[in-house]
Amino acid sequence: MGRKVGDIAIDLLGILRRSPAKYHAIPDIAAKVESRTRIVNDALRGLVVWGYRFEFDSSSRVRFVSAPDSIFPHEIDHHLKTKFIGRNIISYFSLPSTNTLAFNLATEGAPEGTIVIAEKQTEGRGRLGRGWFSPPKLGLWTSIILRPTLPPSELPSLSIVTASALAEALHASLKLDAEIKWPNDCLIDGLKVAGILTELSAELDKANFVVVGVGINVNQSARDFPPHLRGKATSLKLETGSQVNRLETLAAFLLAFEKMYVEFKKSGLRPLLPAIKKRSCLLGKNVRLKQGNKTIIAKAVDISPDGALLVKRRGEVLRVTAGEVTVI
Amino acid sequence: MMDKMIRKLVKLVEESDIAQLEYSSWGRRLKITKRYDNDGYHHRAGTPTEVVIHEPRYAPPPSPPAQAVSLTPSAPTSATESPQKSDDKYKAIKSPMVGTFYTSPEPNAPPYVEVGQIVAVGQVVCIIEAMKLMNEIESDFEGKIVKRLVENAQPVEFGQTLFMVEPLG
Numbered sequence: 001m002g003r004k005v006g007d008i009a010i011d012l013l014g015i016l017r018r019s020p021a022k023y024h025a026i027p028d029i030a031a032k033v034e035s036r037t038r039i040v041n042d043a044l045r046g047l048v049v050w051g052y053r054f055e056f057d058s059s060s061r062v063r064f065v066s067a068p069d070s071i072f073p074h075e076i077d078h079h080l081k082t083k084f085i086g087r088n089i090i091s092y093f094s095l096p097s098t099n100t101l102a103f104n105l106a107t108e109g110a111p112e113g114t115i116v117i118a119e120k121q122t123e124g125r126g127r128l129g130r131g132w133f134s135p136p137k138l139g140l141w142t143s144i145i146l147r148p149t150l151p152p153s154e155l156p157s158l159s160i161v162t163a164s165a166l167a168e169a170l171h172a173s174l175k176l177d178a179e180i181k182w183p184n185d186c187l188i189d190g191l192k193v194a195g196i197l198t199e200l201s202a203e204l205d206k207a208n209f210v211v212v213g214v215g216i217n218v219n220q221s222a223r224d225f226p227p228h229l230r231g232k233a234t235s236l237k238l239e240t241g242s243q244v245n246r247l248e249t250l251a252a253f254l255l256a257f258e259k260m261y262v263e264f265k266k267s268g269l270r271p272l273l274p275a276i277k278k279r280s281c282l283l284g285k286n287v288r289l290k291q292g293n294k295t296i297i298a299k300a301v302d303i304s305p306d307g308a309l310l311v312k313r314r315g316e317v318l319r320v321t322a323g324e325v326t327v328i
Numbered sequence: 329m330m331d332k333m334i335r336k337l338v339k340l341v342e343e344s345d346i347a348q349l350e351y352s353s354w355g356r357r358l359k360i361t362k363r364y365d366n367d368g369y370h371h372r373a374g375t376p377t378e379v380v381i382h383e384p385r386y387a388p389p390p391s392p393p394a395q396a397v398s399l400t401p402s403a404p405t406s407a408t409e410s411p412q413k414s415d416d417k418y419k420a421i422k423s424p425m426v427g428t429f430y431t432s433p434e435p436n437a438p439p440y441v442e443v444g445q446i447v448a449v450g451q452v453v454c455i456i457e458a459m460k461l462m463n464e465i466e467s468d469f470e471g472k473i474v475k476r477l478v479e480n481a482q483p484v485e486f487g488q489t490l491f492m493v494e495p496l497g
Contacts, residue, residue, distance in 0.1 A: 004428060005483065006459045046426050049486070050458065073460040093463040 008035050009043035010074045013052070016064035017078075023061035069246050070137075071117050079251035084113040085144060085258040086250075092116075094136075096123040099199055099213035102143035106201065106209040112147040115254075124215060126195055132215050138224060138235070140216040140250050144257070147209050148265050152202035155210055156321075157269045157307030158261075159184040159198045162212050164276045165257035166194055173252040176239055179281035182300075182309045182325060186216075187281055190327075191234035193217050214253070218246050270305040277303055282325060287311065291323035300325075418474060421467055421491040423484045427458035431480045439480075445473050446496070453491060456484060471495040 011033040016024060030040045044054065044062065051068025067075060073089035080086050088111055095101055095118040102116040121141050124132035134141045148155065166186050167178040170193075179187045186194035197213040217235035225233050236244040263271055277283060282300040289296050289311065298311035298318065309320040423429070431439035431454055441453045447467045456463045471493040478490055 006428065006457070010459060046458075049426055071461065072458075089460075091461045093461060095464075 003035070005039060005043050005046060008033050008039055009047050012040060012043055013047065013064070013067075013074070016054070016062065020064045023055075023057045023063045025059070025061045029062075071119060071247070076117070076247055076250060079247045081251060081255050082113075082258045085261070086113060086115045086254045088114040090114065090116045092118045094118060094120050094122060095141075097121055097125050097213075098141055098143040099125060099197055099211050102145050102211045102213070103199060103201070106145045106147075106211060110145050112145060112209075114145040115142050116145075117142040117250075125213075126197060126215075132195060132197075133226060133229060133233075134215060135220070135224060138217070138219045140214070140218055140246055140253075142250070143211050143213040144254075145209060145211055146261065148207060148261075150207065150265065150268065151205065152200060152207045154268055154306065155200055155202070155207055156183075156198060158210055158212055158264070159196045160276055160303070160307055161260050161264050161269070161272060162196045162198070162214060162257060163194075164272065164279060165260045166196075166214065166216070166253050167279045168260075168275065169249070169252040169256040170236070172256070173249065174236060174240055174244065176236070178279070180276060180279045182280060182282050182303065183307070188234055188239050190281075192232060193234050193236065193239070216249065216253070218244050218249060268305065269307055273303060273305060282309065282327065285327045288326045288328050289320060289323055290326075291320075297328065418492040418494055419469055419471065420489040421453060421465065421493060423456055423486060423488045423490055424465070425456055425458055425463060426486050427456040427463065427484060429478045429480065429482050429484045429490065430455040430457060431476070441473050441491075443473050443476060447471060447473060447493065465490065467491075467493065469493060469495055 012029050015029055015032055026040050026044075027037050030037045033040065035043075048054065050072070051070060053065040055063045055065050057063070067078075071091050073091050076086065076089055076091070090101070090105065090110075092098075092101075095116070098116045098118050098121060100123075102110075102114070105114065105116065118134075118141050120136035121132070121134035124134035124141060126132040132141075146158070148158075160180065160183055163180040163184060163186050167180050170176045170178040170186070170188075176188055178193065181187050181192075184196040184198070185192055186196075194214060194216040197215075199211045199213070201208040201210075217233060219237045220233075220235040222230070222238060224235075236249065260272055260275075269276075280303065283302065285300055287298060287300050289298060296313060298313035300309060301312045301317065302310040304310055304319065307321075309325065311318050311320055431441075433440070433455065440455075441447055441451070447453060447470065449468065449470050450466050452464045453467050453473075454465050456465055473491055474494050475492040476490070477492065478484055478488070484490065
């Protein structure tokens with residue numbers, strides 16, 4: 001059986017993209033992708049349906065114009081600069097939750113760095129079983145499978161490592177002053193732009209794998225947020241004032257994440273702490289801590305090398321490893 | 329949509345290398361398809377051009393009209409499928425896209441649905457893969473699957489019938 005039109009489409013895109021200024025004769029492309037002119041035409045038509053744009057000259061030669069901001073694995077791959085994060089991509093239009101599928105795939109042995117991504121989630125989850133609003137095509141809803149060999153007790157810090165990598169990437173690629181809100185959120189001007197949900201499969205002394213889920217609000221307009229999120233959430237588009245390319249954002253994030261994760265695997269959280277503290281929005285502020293039904297007010301002073309938030313109350317330093325923190 | 333504008337667009341298609349033009353405005357879609365000779369390649373003046381207008385199913389949104397024109401290269405049209413003949417009492421679940429049809433989420437997993445099974449509204453019935461992006465296809469109605477018309481791992485076209493369903497009630 002011949003190759004699928006979809007595979008030929010990906011090959012021909014590669015050829016056209018390598019020289020975007022040049023017009024290519026369709027029979028020449030057909031020869032290069034080892035297919036027939038008719039199949040190449042079918043593939044081109046398919047690509048147009050999927051949002052690719054081409055230009056034809058008067059002799060029906062074709063030139064690549066633009067690609068859609070869609071999460072096709074080959075399209076993500078085209079933007080990626082990482083070594084192993086995102087080098088295996090599982091992409092769905094709709095999933096109940098990318099974390100749930102990633103967890104199942106990891107259980108079946110999916111390699112480290114595998115990402116699961118969806119255009120929308122129907123049951124996107126946040127921390128403490130809260131929902132995560134994941135509308136189609138407006139955000140990046142993705143989960144990364146990791147297999148670190150660190151003791152399980154160190155792994156919850158991966159949330160803040162991820163938040164830090166994302167804040168760095170948003171700063172580097174979009175010049176946004178993103179901040180980290182311990183333990184797992186990314187804020188811009190006090191509004192939530194991204195959240196992280198880390199889930200762990202571990203035995204007593206050994207982690208089997210970790211799934212880091214990331215939800216980034218990218219191209220929502222104010223009216224795209226449901227009423228209960230208005231005044232709490234923001235998007236990259238709202239902050240930059242223009243449409244943001246999701247694939248470039250994803251690639252920038254995964255590159256920053258890979259760099260920090262490699263360091264984290266080697267030496268734990270300690271070498272990353274200066275970068276994390278620099279972008280932390282809690283340090284130096286008075287915060288309200290809610291743990292179960294107990295609420296205390298204290299000043300956030302530091303993040304410890306094991307990832308705990310250190311707060312000071314009446315001259316006494318307390319370690320916070322869980323709970324809800326709000327700046328007051 | 330105004331007749332004058334349609335005529336203008338048809339003329340544009342007929343006089344150019346464009347094989348097919350889709351235009352949407354205020355939720356209305358217009359599709360103009362140029363017919364080809366049997367050899368598929370060259371369009372001769374006077375060959376009929378097909379015009380299809382889709383009226384919006386819902387009232388257009390109050391926001392400014394989104395306009396999109398997509399051009400498809402002049403190319404031989406693949407053999408058009410004869411419309412699926414179906415018994416009136418059955419409803420069709422159609423493919424919303426071009427891609428590859430899969431009955432199950434993974435190669436060795438059981439299929440989403442079997443013939444004879446009752447499906448609910450919103451239940452996933454299959455996957456259409458397009459360039460490695462997996463699209464779960466849901467049933468729009470409640471009913472019994474009476475027939476699957478596509479073999480696993482076969483390519484499907486836009487609008488192609490995947491399943492016949494006998495509605496309940």
